[in-house]
Amino acid sequence: MMWRDPGTPADDYYPVRPESTDVPESTFRIKAGKTLSERRWRAAFSPEGHLDMSKILGRIHRGGIHPSIRGEVWEFLLGCFDPHSTSEERQEIREHRREKYKSLKATCKQLFPLIGSGKFVTAPIITENGDTTQDPIVIQQIKEVVGDTPMEDYPMDKKEIDWKLTLHQIGLDVIRTDRSLVFFEKQENLAKLWDVLSVYSWFDSDVGYGQGMSDLCSPMIILLEDEADAFWCFERLMRKLRGNFRxxxxxxxxxxxxxxxxxxxxxxxxxxxxxxxxxxxxxxxxxxxxxxxxxxxxxxxxxxxxxxxxxxxxxxxxxxxxxxxxxxxxxxxxxxxxxxxxxxxxxxxxxxxxxxxxxxxxxxxxxxxxxxxxxxxxxxxxxxxxxxxxxxxxxxxxxxxxxxxxxxxxxxxxxxxxxxxxxxxxxxx
CATH class of the missing domain: 1.10.472.80 (Ypt/Rab-GAP domain of gyp1p, domain 3)
Structure with a gap:
């Protein structure tokens, strides 16, 4: 009887916390010759960087993507990059997007200083009228970031009020999202997820934030090391799904x-x-x-x-x-x-x-x-x-x-x- 390679369990790449005993095991196995490997992925590019999608679509459909290259492949599948572009053209677009995200995040940080601080809120920061709630935990968190500089009340437009009203809900969802994964034991990774969702909520104010978005964004945070790249990959996914949240x-x-x-x-x-x-x-x-x-x-x-x-x-x-x-x-x-x-x-x-x-x-x-x-x-x-x-x-x-x-x-x-x-x-x- 011929021996068949059972493959490597996908869970090996996304370790679960020991105390999480009720998490279902993955049936997906990474198999040589079936799963899109890094070698086959690199071979699909021309010397100039043009990607031949015909060389990878069938492989992904049949055997998925190796976790080591999953993030960069997803960027193409979700339309972040044109497969006909060159490596240099894609780098130019990537740098432009990273600058744009940096600018968006700076705007959000100006409106609320915990953005980008490594912290996040789970308590309301304003009322529906736009008044600050004076929650002691939030005040303490802000003090740890900006010192004793007082936060002044000022008239806010509807976009800012709506955005600030969502920040604590994003925080509540963040602490519930994929908490069985070792990755989200780290405060910095939770804060990164909160930052990306908060900035997206400001960026796409027509849809804002809705429950469920944290589940869609979480894999992007895990797979793409650069926060800006994770943001734009999530933004592309939301192009497909944003109508669901309207x-x-x-x-x-x-x-x-x-x-x-x-x-x-x-x-x-x-x-x-x-x-x-x-x-x-x-x-x-x-x-x-x-x-x-x-x-x-x-x-x-x-x-x-x-x-x-x-x-x-x-x-x-x-x-x-x-x-x-x-x-x-x-x-x-x-x-x-x-x-x-x-x-x-x-x-x-x-x-x-x-x-x-x-x-x-x-x-x-x-x-x-x-x-x-x-x-x-x-x-x-x-x-x-x-x-x-x-x-x-x-x-x-x-x-x-x-x-x-x-x-x-x-x-x-x-x-x-x-x-x-x-x-x-x-x-x-």
Whole structure:
């Protein structure tokens, strides 16, 4: 019988605190010949620094990314850099962004001195009217940073009031985020996460801060050593997800994706959809958390990162950087903006190719959740007598899902959905 290398557990790279005994183990294994290695990653670049995405997308989809290069690969998958750019062009953009982040952070520090101090707050610093709360712990923290210099009250505009009202909530979320990881035992790493989220909340004041963002930002802090690089990588991820965090009095931002999930389930599993509607779950709000934090609760830390990079590789579009830079002032001028760039099918993610071919724009996360529902369909139909039962059955998945199988199932469901929708169109026509 041939011996097979079981691979290195991903958890070895993200050590867990000894007292955290209830943390699910990662099923993701780093395997030679399957996982994107540093050697294969470097070989995908030309001498000038142009990246051939066709050499890495399939490898990521099949075996993930080695943790030693994960951060820099993510920067490309999320559209921080154009794969057709040179090493020098990317360095120029990186330096520009680092300066911009430095400026943003300096503005925030001027408004509240604990930004960048290595400390953070978990108590409110102002009231909704803009008055300081005079919390003794906050006052003591500020004194340790600026001495006895008094903090003067002054009229604040709505943007500043809204921003300052979020700072303590960010702090409360930071101390709850990935606390099982040894990395976040250090105060400096918690403060770094708080700084990045606080600056982002000021930078994107239209969305600000919402619960769940700390779960999305935490991996960036771990994977990218430079705080500015982590900030812009998180900002790119938020380009994909910021719509989820837009809320009004009458609707939640994630509502459009929940509507898509309902539509997909109705097509691929009409019996289950009818049952959920009967239980009062036709709005699919029970799937809210999965969409908001990209399955961070359903998978171990290592497996959730593996899942993310598989999703991004499957959805990858080489125009991502160009589209983002055209609508953003976050980077410098695009290198060779007017130069035509080759775009072959191999440079486009497998899932995205199917979408483009069929004129669809549904995100893969919708099909990941639809696949979870399909896998649990028999149990939901037999045992769910109310929404509490639905939530309980889905919560039983936490830590027990396989990221690779989940992606494969989502791809199959996507094909099935597109085929059935096309057949319905043909019948109607």
């Amino acid at each position: 809320c009004s009095g009458s609707s939640v931002g994630v509502e459009s994706q929940l509507n898509c999930l309902a539509m997909v389930t109705q097509v691929v599993d009409p019996k289950l959809h009818q049952h959920l509607e009967h239980l009062g779950g036709g709005d699919y709000l029970f799937a809210f958390r999965m969409l908001m934090v990209l399955f961070r609760r359903e998978f171990s830390f290592g497996d959730s990162l593996f899942l993310w990079e598989m999703m991004w590789a499957l959805e990858y579009d080489p125009d991502l950087f160009s589209n983002y830079e055209d609508s953003s002032d976050s980077g410098s001028e695009r290198p060779d903006a007017n130069k035509p760039k080759p775009k072959s099918r191999k440079q486009i993610g497998k899932y995205e190719r199917e979408n483009m071919k069929n004129g669809a724009e549904l995100p893969i996360t919708v099909f990941l959740i639809a696949n979870v529902l399909k896998e649990k369909s028999a149990k939901l139909l037999a045992e769910a007598r109310g929404l509490d039962d639905v939530v309980k059955i889905l919560n039983d998945c936490n830590g027990n899902l396989d990221a690779k199988k989940a992606c494969a199932g989502a791809m199959k469901l996507h094909k099935k959905y597109l085929k059935q929708v096309i057949n319905i169109r043909l019948i109607v026509c």
